[in-house]
Amino acid sequence: MALFSKKNCDVCGGKIGMLGNRKLEDGNLCKDCAKQLSPYFSDRKRSTVADIKEQLAYREANKADVAAFNVTRTLGTGTKVLLDEDAEKFIVSSAKRWQDGNPDVLNFSQVTGCLVDIDETRNEIMQTDSEGKEKSYTPPRYEHDYDFYITIHVNHPYFDQIRYRLNSSSITVEAPTGRMMIQGGADVGRRSVAYREHENLAQEIKDVLTQVRQTVRDNVAAANAPKQAVTCPFCGATTTPDAQGRCEFCQSAINS
Structure with missing residues:
Protein backbone atom coordinates (compact mmCIF):
# COMPACT_ATOMS: atom_id res chain seq x y z
CA MET A 1 0.00 0.00 0.00
CA ALA A 2 1.36 3.42 -0.90
CA LEU A 3 2.16 5.63 2.03
CA PHE A 4 0.51 8.61 0.37
CA SER A 5 -2.51 8.19 -1.88
CA LYS A 6 -2.67 10.51 -4.86
CA LYS A 7 -5.49 13.02 -4.91
CA ASN A 8 -7.41 14.69 -7.67
CA CYS A 9 -8.02 18.43 -7.90
CA ASP A 10 -11.65 19.11 -7.01
CA VAL A 11 -11.64 22.11 -9.35
CA CYS A 12 -10.16 20.82 -12.62
CA GLY A 13 -10.18 17.07 -11.93
CA GLY A 14 -6.49 16.65 -12.68
CA LYS A 15 -4.03 14.56 -10.70
CA ILE A 16 -2.22 16.32 -7.87
CA GLY A 17 1.49 15.52 -7.74
CA MET A 18 3.74 15.17 -4.72
CA LEU A 19 3.73 18.37 -2.63
CA GLY A 20 1.31 19.90 -5.13
CA ASN A 21 -1.83 19.85 -3.01
CA ARG A 22 -3.38 23.11 -1.83
CA LYS A 23 -5.99 22.40 0.81
CA LEU A 24 -9.43 23.97 0.62
CA GLU A 25 -12.13 24.02 3.26
CA ASP A 26 -13.94 21.12 1.59
CA GLY A 27 -11.51 19.71 -0.93
CA ASN A 28 -8.18 19.83 -2.73
CA LEU A 29 -6.69 22.24 -5.23
CA CYS A 30 -3.78 21.60 -7.60
CA LYS A 31 -0.92 24.08 -7.91
CA ASP A 32 -1.82 24.89 -11.52
CA CYS A 33 -5.30 26.06 -10.54
CA ALA A 34 -3.84 27.90 -7.54
CA LYS A 35 -1.52 29.87 -9.84
CA GLN A 36 -4.53 31.25 -11.67
CA LEU A 37 -6.02 32.85 -8.55
CA SER A 38 -5.52 36.53 -7.89
CA PRO A 39 -2.06 37.22 -6.40
CA TYR A 40 -3.77 39.38 -3.77
CA PHE A 41 -6.07 36.57 -2.63
CA SER A 42 -5.01 35.12 0.75
CA ASP A 43 -8.04 33.23 2.07
CA ARG A 44 -7.63 29.95 0.19
CA LYS A 45 -7.74 27.58 3.17
CA ARG A 46 -11.12 28.96 4.22
CA SER A 47 -12.52 28.83 0.69
CA THR A 48 -14.75 26.09 -0.66
CA VAL A 49 -14.42 24.38 -4.02
CA ALA A 50 -17.38 26.45 -5.22
CA ASP A 51 -15.64 29.65 -4.07
CA ILE A 52 -12.51 28.79 -6.03
CA LYS A 53 -14.45 27.90 -9.19
CA GLU A 54 -16.27 31.21 -8.93
CA GLN A 55 -13.00 33.12 -8.60
CA LEU A 56 -11.42 31.28 -11.53
CA ALA A 57 -14.43 32.26 -13.65
CA TYR A 58 -13.85 35.88 -12.61
CA ARG A 59 -10.15 35.57 -13.45
CA GLU A 60 -10.99 34.23 -16.90
CA ALA A 61 -13.38 37.12 -17.53
CA ASN A 62 -10.67 39.51 -16.30
CA LYS A 63 -8.58 38.63 -19.36
CA ALA A 64 -11.00 40.58 -21.54
CA ASP A 65 -10.62 43.60 -19.25
CA VAL A 66 -6.83 43.30 -19.53
CA ALA A 67 -7.04 43.17 -23.33
CA ALA A 68 -9.21 46.31 -23.38
CA ASN A 224 -28.27 60.80 -8.98
CA ALA A 225 -29.12 64.26 -7.70
CA PRO A 226 -32.74 65.38 -8.24
CA LYS A 227 -33.16 67.26 -11.51
CA GLN A 228 -34.51 70.81 -11.26
CA ALA A 229 -37.10 72.22 -13.63
CA VAL A 230 -35.97 75.18 -15.72
CA THR A 231 -37.51 77.42 -18.36
CA CYS A 232 -36.36 76.52 -21.86
CA PRO A 233 -34.98 79.69 -23.52
CA PHE A 234 -35.98 78.33 -26.94
CA CYS A 235 -39.61 77.24 -26.56
CA GLY A 236 -40.45 78.83 -23.20
CA ALA A 237 -41.69 75.58 -21.66
CA THR A 238 -40.96 74.57 -18.08
CA THR A 239 -38.88 71.42 -18.50
CA THR A 240 -36.56 69.03 -16.71
CA PRO A 241 -33.51 68.56 -18.98
CA ASP A 242 -32.72 64.98 -20.00
CA ALA A 243 -29.36 63.24 -19.49
CA GLN A 244 -27.94 65.17 -22.47
CA GLY A 245 -29.17 68.49 -21.09
CA ARG A 246 -31.89 68.90 -23.73
CA CYS A 247 -35.41 70.28 -23.41
CA GLU A 248 -37.92 67.43 -23.22
CA PHE A 249 -40.32 69.36 -25.51
CA CYS A 250 -38.26 70.99 -28.28
CA GLN A 251 -35.03 68.96 -27.83
CA SER A 252 -32.91 72.11 -27.77
CA ALA A 253 -29.61 71.92 -25.87
CA ILE A 254 -30.23 73.95 -22.72
CA ASN A 255 -26.99 73.11 -20.90
CA SER A 256 -24.61 73.41 -23.84
Missing part, protein backbone atom coordinates in the same frame (compact mmCIF):
# COMPACT_ATOMS: atom_id res chain seq x y z
CA PHE A 69 -7.02 48.18 -20.88
CA ASN A 70 -5.38 51.29 -22.39
CA VAL A 71 -2.60 52.79 -20.28
CA THR A 72 -2.86 56.57 -20.11
CA ARG A 73 -0.67 57.14 -17.06
CA THR A 74 2.06 55.19 -15.23
CA LEU A 75 3.08 55.70 -11.61
CA GLY A 76 6.26 54.00 -10.39
CA THR A 77 9.31 52.31 -11.90
CA GLY A 78 9.43 48.73 -10.54
CA THR A 79 5.99 47.75 -9.43
CA LYS A 80 3.73 50.21 -11.23
CA VAL A 81 0.23 51.57 -10.89
CA LEU A 82 -1.15 51.76 -14.42
CA LEU A 83 -4.17 53.95 -15.06
CA ASP A 84 -6.76 53.84 -17.84
CA GLU A 85 -8.24 57.25 -17.10
CA ASP A 86 -10.80 57.08 -19.90
CA ALA A 87 -12.28 53.80 -18.62
CA GLU A 88 -11.74 54.81 -14.96
CA LYS A 89 -9.78 51.63 -14.23
CA PHE A 90 -6.34 50.71 -12.86
CA ILE A 91 -4.02 47.77 -12.35
CA VAL A 92 -0.89 47.13 -10.27
CA SER A 93 1.87 45.09 -11.89
CA SER A 94 5.61 44.49 -11.65
CA ALA A 95 5.86 42.59 -14.95
CA LYS A 96 7.46 44.16 -18.00
CA ARG A 97 4.74 42.57 -20.11
CA TRP A 98 1.92 43.15 -17.67
CA GLN A 99 -0.69 41.85 -20.12
CA ASP A 100 0.72 38.31 -19.83
CA GLY A 101 0.17 38.11 -16.08
CA ASN A 102 -3.60 38.75 -16.18
CA PRO A 103 -3.41 41.45 -13.48
CA ASP A 104 -6.66 42.25 -11.70
CA VAL A 105 -8.38 45.20 -13.37
CA LEU A 106 -10.13 47.40 -10.82
CA ASN A 107 -12.44 50.38 -11.11
CA PHE A 108 -11.44 53.71 -9.59
CA SER A 109 -14.64 53.52 -7.54
CA GLN A 110 -13.38 50.35 -5.79
CA VAL A 111 -10.60 52.26 -4.02
CA THR A 112 -11.51 52.87 -0.37
CA GLY A 113 -8.19 54.30 0.80
CA CYS A 114 -4.45 54.44 0.22
CA LEU A 115 -1.69 54.37 2.85
CA VAL A 116 2.08 54.86 2.71
CA ASP A 117 4.31 53.00 5.19
CA ILE A 118 8.06 53.40 5.53
CA ASP A 119 9.94 50.50 7.13
CA GLU A 120 13.28 51.41 8.68
CA THR A 121 16.10 49.28 10.07
CA ARG A 122 19.25 50.60 11.75
CA ASN A 123 22.64 48.86 11.70
CA GLU A 124 25.84 49.95 13.37
CA ILE A 125 28.80 50.52 11.07
CA MET A 126 31.86 48.76 12.47
CA GLN A 127 35.57 49.22 11.83
CA THR A 128 38.38 46.66 11.91
CA ASP A 129 41.34 47.25 14.23
CA SER A 130 44.96 46.22 13.68
CA GLU A 131 44.21 42.74 15.04
CA GLY A 132 41.38 42.19 12.58
CA LYS A 133 38.66 42.56 15.20
CA GLU A 134 35.52 44.60 14.68
CA LYS A 135 34.91 47.53 16.98
CA SER A 136 32.66 50.55 17.14
CA TYR A 137 33.57 53.99 15.95
CA THR A 138 33.74 56.78 18.50
CA PRO A 139 31.10 58.08 18.49
CA PRO A 140 29.17 55.10 17.03
CA ARG A 141 28.12 55.35 13.40
CA TYR A 142 24.91 53.94 11.96
CA GLU A 143 23.34 53.34 8.60
CA HIS A 144 19.61 53.19 8.03
CA ASP A 145 17.77 51.09 5.44
CA TYR A 146 14.39 52.33 4.21
CA ASP A 147 11.63 50.56 2.29
CA PHE A 148 8.49 52.31 1.05
CA TYR A 149 5.26 50.31 0.99
CA ILE A 150 1.98 51.27 -0.66
CA THR A 151 -1.27 49.74 0.61
CA ILE A 152 -4.31 50.30 -1.59
CA HIS A 153 -7.51 49.38 0.23
CA VAL A 154 -10.22 48.19 -2.15
CA ASN A 155 -13.79 46.95 -2.20
CA HIS A 156 -13.38 43.65 -4.06
CA PRO A 157 -15.00 40.22 -3.65
CA TYR A 158 -11.68 38.32 -3.39
CA PHE A 159 -9.29 40.67 -1.56
CA ASP A 160 -9.45 43.90 0.38
CA GLN A 161 -6.00 45.35 -0.20
CA ILE A 162 -3.07 45.53 -2.59
CA ARG A 163 0.24 45.98 -0.79
CA TYR A 164 3.59 46.29 -2.54
CA ARG A 165 7.09 47.71 -2.09
CA LEU A 166 7.68 50.86 -4.07
CA ASN A 167 11.49 50.75 -4.15
CA SER A 168 13.18 47.82 -5.90
CA SER A 169 15.97 47.67 -3.29
CA SER A 170 16.42 49.15 0.17
CA ILE A 171 17.55 52.77 0.33
CA THR A 172 20.64 52.96 2.58
CA VAL A 173 21.56 56.24 4.29
CA GLU A 174 24.35 56.85 6.80
CA ALA A 175 23.35 58.99 9.77
CA PRO A 176 25.41 62.18 10.18
CA THR A 177 28.36 61.81 12.56
CA GLY A 178 28.16 63.89 15.71
CA ARG A 179 24.38 64.20 15.63
CA MET A 180 23.46 61.00 17.39
CA MET A 181 20.32 62.55 18.84
CA ILE A 182 18.87 61.85 15.41
CA GLN A 183 17.76 58.24 15.80
CA GLY A 184 16.46 57.85 12.27
CA GLY A 185 13.21 58.56 10.50
CA ALA A 186 12.72 61.14 7.79
CA ASP A 187 15.44 63.46 9.17
CA VAL A 188 18.08 60.91 8.23
CA GLY A 189 16.27 59.50 5.19
CA ARG A 190 15.86 62.84 3.45
CA ARG A 191 19.64 63.19 3.25
CA SER A 192 19.31 60.74 0.34
CA VAL A 193 18.08 61.80 -3.10
CA ALA A 194 16.58 58.33 -3.59
CA TYR A 195 14.63 58.62 -0.33
CA ARG A 196 13.20 62.00 -1.33
CA GLU A 197 12.28 60.74 -4.80
CA HIS A 198 10.42 57.73 -3.41
CA GLU A 199 8.76 59.84 -0.74
CA ASN A 200 7.41 62.16 -3.44
CA LEU A 201 6.37 59.25 -5.66
CA ALA A 202 4.54 57.52 -2.81
CA GLN A 203 2.64 60.71 -2.04
CA GLU A 204 1.78 61.16 -5.72
CA ILE A 205 0.34 57.63 -5.94
CA LYS A 206 -1.69 58.21 -2.79
CA ASP A 207 -2.98 61.57 -4.02
CA VAL A 208 -3.88 60.27 -7.50
CA LEU A 209 -5.78 57.21 -6.29
CA THR A 210 -7.59 59.22 -3.65
CA GLN A 211 -8.53 61.90 -6.18
CA VAL A 212 -9.78 59.57 -8.93
CA ARG A 213 -11.89 57.70 -6.40
CA GLN A 214 -13.45 60.93 -5.17
CA THR A 215 -14.04 62.19 -8.72
CA VAL A 216 -15.98 59.05 -9.63
CA ARG A 217 -18.06 59.29 -6.47
CA ASP A 218 -18.78 62.97 -7.07
CA ASN A 219 -19.92 62.19 -10.62
CA VAL A 220 -22.22 59.43 -9.40
CA ALA A 221 -23.69 61.73 -6.76
CA ALA A 222 -24.27 64.45 -9.34
CA ALA A 223 -25.95 62.01 -11.73
